[in-house]
Amino acid sequence: MKRLVLTFDDGPDVKYTGRLLDLLKKEGIKATFFVVAKNAAACPELIQRMKKEGHCIAFHSLEHRHAYLCSYRYMKHDFSKSMELLQNMNCPVKFYRPPWGARNIFTKRFVNQYHLHMILWDVMAEDWKVGNTPEIIAGKIEKRIFDGAVICLHDGCEKYGGAKGAPNQTIEALKLVLPKLKREGYQFITVEEYLKNA
Numbered sequence: 121m122k123r124l125v126l127t128f129d130d131g132p133d134v135k136y137t138g139r140l141l142d143l144l145k146k147e148g149i150k151a152t153f154f155v156v157a158k159n160a161a162a163c164p165e166l167i168q169r170m171k172k173e174g175h176c177i178a179f180h181s182l183e184h185r186h187a188y189l190c191s192y193r194y195m196k197h198d199f200s201k202s203m204e205l206l207q208n209m210n211c212p213v214k215f216y217r218p219p220w221g222a223r224n225i226f227t228k229r230f231v232n233q234y235h236l237h238m239i240l241w242d243v244m245a246e247d248w249k250v251g252n253t254p255e256i257i258a259g260k261i262e263k264r265i266f267d268g269a270v271i272c273l274h275d276g277c278e279k280y281g282g283a284k285g286a287p288n289q290t291i292e293a294l295k296l297v298l299p300k301l302k303r304e305g306y307q308f309i310t311v312e313e314y315l316k317n318a
């Protein structure tokens with residue numbers, strides 16, 4: 121069985137995440153959402169829906185600051201405040217992906233302190249970029265995947281330097297590519313399932 125791990129960073133975003141969840145539901149696919157804790161706290165209903173529909177919720181910082189610009193004091197706050205916000209939503213997390221994949225000398229310490237696993241990605245489809253149409257994004261996904269690949273996409277990147285409306289392109293790209301990948305025999309699993317079977 122060929123497997124893929126679909127992950128979405130930067131959300132939830134009220135403009136896009138609901139529609140993405142509709143599509144995943146229609147396709148019967150479970151994904152992993154690396155949420156920005158402040159965004160999650162602002163949309164608790166989307167977090168509850170993700171949980172109810174069997175997706176894995178993971179953590180992508182408190183407010184998406186770049187690690188190179190963060191002091192020890194800020195990093196401590198980033199992790200502790202995020203854990204508090206997510207736990208208050210009854211949503212403990214086990215997996216962490218730093219914004220832009222960037223780490224500083226304190227990252228590992230907090231990852232360990234909160235018993236998190238750091239998860240980066242294998243395939244990036246540049247779905248945040250200006251000018252990337254659904255066809256281009258779908259093409260990049262198809263070309264770059266392999267059995268077991270972790271794919272990084274975005275459902276809330278507009279606020280963090282992504283193109284305006286970029287998640288619309290992501291959703292349309294997935295409409296093109298998901299049925300195709302299913303026909304090719306790919307099964308979609310969450311990060312949690314992936315690590316369990318690793």
Ligand SMILES: [Zn+2]
Nearest residue numbers: 129130219220
């Ligand atoms: Zn991000």
